[in-house]
Amino acid sequence: MIRLERLVVGYLDTNCWIIAPDLPGRQPALMIDPGDDPDYLAAAAASYDVIGLLITHAHADHVLALPALAESLNAPIIGHPAERKVWAAELDHLQVHGYLDAGTATAELVAKGNAPRPNPAVPLWDGRLDQEIDTPTTLALGPLAVKVIPTPGHSPGSLSVHVAGHLFTGDTLFPGGPGLTSPDYHLTDFDAIMTSVRHLLTYPPTTVIHPGHGADTTVGTELPSVESWQTRGW
Numbered sequence: 001m002i003r004l005e006r007l008v009v010g011y012l013d014t015n016c017w018i019i020a021p022d023l024p025g026r027q028p029a030l031m032i033d034p035g036d037d038p039d040y041l042a043a044a045a046a047s048y049d050v051i052g053l054l055i056t057h058a059h060a061d062h063v064l065a066l067p068a069l070a071e072s073l074n075a076p077i078i079g080h081p082a083e084r085k086v087w088a089a090e091l092d093h094l095q096v097h098g099y100l101d102a103g104t105a106t107a108e109l110v111a112k113g114n115a116p117r118p119n120p121a122v123p124l125w126d127g128r129l130d131q132e133i134d135t136p137t138t139l140a141l142g143p144l145a146v147k148v149i150p151t152p153g154h155s156p157g158s159l160s161v162h163v164a165g166h167l168f169t170g171d172t173l174f175p176g177g178p179g180l181t182s183p184d185y186h187l188t189d190f191d192a193i194m195t196s197v198r199h200l201l202t203y204p205p206t207t208v209i210h211p212g213h214g215a216d217t218t219v220g221t222e223l224p225s226v227e228s229w230q231t232r233g234w
């Protein structure tokens with residue numbers, strides 16, 4: 001019913017996804033989180049008609065390949081308008097520090113001499129969104145209904161995507177808990193992310209969760225832990 005390709009890119013091993021109907025012949029596809037390495041992603045997308053590039057949020061590790069792919073694939077950029085201020089903060093950090101903010105991984109990357117920086121040969125996104133989504137919205141992908149759901153908390157305009165028993169949660173929900181929120185981490189909100197996580201965990205237990213980094217999990221695996229996450233506060 002659905003074909004999924006996971007492509008791991010960039011300094012935080014971001015999961016970029018290609019979603020398409022599992023039908024013979026050339027199919028329309030949605031790409032989620034083109035985080036880096038546009039040539040690699042463009043090659044992977046070449047056998048599809050990419051109808052959109054959707055960002056779950058605008059942290060740099062999810063968007064660095066956006067402008068190059070929007071041009072080479074002639075595909076619209078889809079995201080939540082509240083992410084413009086997230087991207088502006090990312091660019092400010094780059095300006096002030098000379099490298100990108102990678103959340104809790106930043107200090108370790110800098111200490112190893114791997115401070116995250118954009119590839120100077122790749123254009124930086126200008127924050128342009130061709131389609132803004134700020135309420136639950138269903139996109140047609142051939143016979144598939146792709147539901148895009150605002151799930152704020154890790155960032156104010158974080159989006160998750162539900163299609164055919166699969167949830168793409170960006171940095172909102174991982175195996176073992178919600179994504180990063182912290183009083184020290186700009187524009188994050190723990191109460192908001194817990195509301196978002198509780199909503200995502202209302203999908204059936206067999207629903208597969210694909211986070212923005214690392215391994216998959218399921219709703220049924222994570223649901224029993226939600227009160228412990230609330231109590232611990234992260």
Ligand SMILES: [Zn+2]
Binds near residue numbers: 154171
């Ligand atoms: Zn993030």
Ligand SMILES: [Zn+2]
Binds near residue numbers: 061212213
């Ligand atoms: Zn991320």
